Amino acid sequence: MFDISPTEWTAILLSLRVATVATLVATPLGIAVAWLLARREFWGKALLDAAIHLPLVLPPVVTGYLLLLTFGRRGVVGAWLAEHLGLVFAFRWTGAALACGIMAFPLLVRPIRLSIEAVDRRLEQAAATLGAAPWQVFLTVTLPLALPGVLAGMVLGFAKALGEFGATITFVSNIPGETQTISSAIYALIQTPDGDAAAMRLVVVSVLISMVALVASEWFARRALARLHGN
Secondary structure (H helix, E strand, O other): OOOOOHHHHHHHHHHHHHHHHHHHHHHHHHHHHHHHHHHOOOOOHHHHHHHHHHHHHOOHHHHHHHHHHHHOOOOHHHHHHHHHHOOOOOOOHHHHHHHHHHHHHHHHHHHHHHHHHHOOHHHHHHHHHOOOOHHHHHHHHHHHHOHHHHHHHHHHHHHHHHHOOHHHHHHHOOOOOOOOOHHHHHHHHOOOOOOHHHHHHHHHHHHHHHHHHHHHHHHHHHHHHHHHOOO
């Protein structure tokens, strides 16, 4: 039952790699967007908020197809990147990370935005009054106080990226060793007559990884809250 084959290990490690890269790349942008939505009023704010959450309501296959049209070798952006920078996303593991990052982005932004909105603005104003520049206020006051939300958003984003399937398989296909993640490997295995045992092993591994991530998130969030309260 737990005799994991090299092919399965490859899918597991690739899933962790894709989810980790997607989360780490999306987090700084997610923090910036969350701060913008939480602290600024501007024309088109509702439209931006809707665009960020669009992947949650669109069929994942639609998102994957739009990525293929945009970042494929003949896409508007993909053709330029391939010609001038040598970057190719379609049918590569980097494309899987891009698809996972986009699908996970709404779940990353939402908790961070709520956490920033919960920060007492009088603390930020006090820091500014003492001579701190806006970026210093953000780094020393806002971000530390919003840290539990940042951690929660990162874990939700990681979990979503780890389990992403529709957009990924549409954009980068299901290539063993290159783009075959846990989800696509399970899909391939259940299509084969003798693949049930291997599929179940990957299901168990996926559940365990997700549980570890959630428990770690809760632990880090409690540590952050304890530090903020001086314990």
